[in-house]
Amino acid sequence: MTAKLLRGAVYAGAAFTTLVLAAIVAFVLVNGLPHLTPSLFQWEYTSENVSLMPALVSTVLMALLALLLAVPVGVASAIYLVEYAKSTSRFVRAVRVTAETLQGIPSIIYGLFGMLFFTTTLGWGLCLLSGACTLALMILPVIMRTTEEALLAVPLSYKQGGLALGAGPVRTIFRCVLPSALPGIAGGILLALGRCVGEVAALLFTAGTVAQIPNFAEQGIFALFDSCRTLAVHMYVLSGEGLHMNEAYASAVVLLLLVLLLNVAANFIVKKLKRGQ
Numbered sequence: 471m472t473a474k475l476l477r478g479a480v481y482a483g484a485a486f487t488t489l490v491l492a493a494i495v496a497f498v499l500v501n502g503l504p505h506l507t508p509s510l511f512q513w514e515y516t517s518e519n520v521s522l523m524p525a526l527v528s529t530v531l532m533a534l535l536a537l538l539l540a541v542p543v544g545v546a547s548a549i550y551l552v553e554y555a556k557s558t559s560r561f562v563r564a565v566r567v568t569a570e571t572l573q574g575i576p577s578i579i580y581g582l583f584g585m586l587f588f589t590t591t592l593g594w595g596l597c598l599l600s601g602a603c604t605l606a607l608m609i610l611p612v613i614m615r616t617t618e619e620a621l622l623a624v625p626l627s628y629k630q631g632g633l634a635l636g637a638g639p640v641r642t643i644f645r646c647v648l649p650s651a652l653p654g655i656a657g658g659i660l661l662a663l664g665r666c667v668g669e670v671a672a673l674l675f676t677a678g679t680v681a682q683i684p685n686f687a688e689q690g691i692f693a694l695f696d697s698c699r700t701l702a703v704h705m706y707v708l709s710g711e712g713l714h715m716n717e718a719y720a721s722a723v724v725l726l727l728l729v730l731l732l733n734v735a736a737n738f739i740v741k742k743l744k745r746g747q
Contacts, residue, residue: 495726502723505716515681520717522724524683525704529728531684532598532677532700533666536605541659544613551614552621553643566618569611580608581672589676598684599694601677605669609662616658620651653740660736667728670702679707701725 509519547565555562584604594600624647632642648655678697681704686693699707701721708718 498719498722498726501716502719502721505720506723507720510717510720513683520708520714521681522701522704522717522721524681525699525701525721526724526728527683528598528677528698529667529700529702532602532605532673532698533663535598535602535694536609536666537659537663539602539606540610540613540662544610545617545655547614548617548621549643549648551618553639553647566615569615572611573615576671577608577669578671580604581675583607584672585675594695596676596678596680596697597695598677598698601673601698601700604672604676605666608669608672609665612662612665613658616661617651617655620654620658621647623654624650656739657736660732660739664729664732667700667725667732668702669700670706673700673703674706677703679703701728 510521511523512519512521513523515521515524551562551565581604584600584607588594588600588603589596628646628650629642632646633639637645677699679699680697681699682696684693684696684698689696702725705718705721705725708714708721
């Protein structure tokens, strides 16, 4: 009897979650699809076309730059914690507790820190680089913890086999352990990428709300100091103004499709990596 009740509760929870998700997606699509017009995809933003293209390009640039900053540090930290540091040491326990705590901190706190440190103390101002560094700090604990769990899930026999064949510790890690943990690492990276795409609060204080694409063609690396807005911030600004609600819903559809593509890409990459093992 208890098992049936638990099974029913699980099914009911799954059905309720599915219905809520379907209702949200349907609401966004019904209100946004009719307003997807070619003017929304023009290269330059004006008050007449309210184009989302600059925000879409800035979203991709922001997310890629944040990953470029966070992934090497997060993966290297996880390798050190699993392969080199003693699992019973106080330092390892402190790092793990800190990482788990940082994952639960509201994004607005990261935004305030980024505003005080990157935009004010370092003098970068509201720009792409300030926003990307703030996002990198946000996703670093996620990448580190998921990579650590992926490395811990690799059978010990893989490492022992590499050492038995005469490979050194570093070669064993990069040729035996890491390839086996790649699906889990890729999943964590794509999870962090999804958080970058949907972030609003932290970027309002660090990247700004200017609807423009950083001009790398003319400014080179100095375009990193241009202010920009991501697609999520673009939606927030339009809905806050109250003058372009239809365009805000259309932007929500594009953001929804972008997140869907990320999830599909995540599943595809993980399956490919598992087959290649």
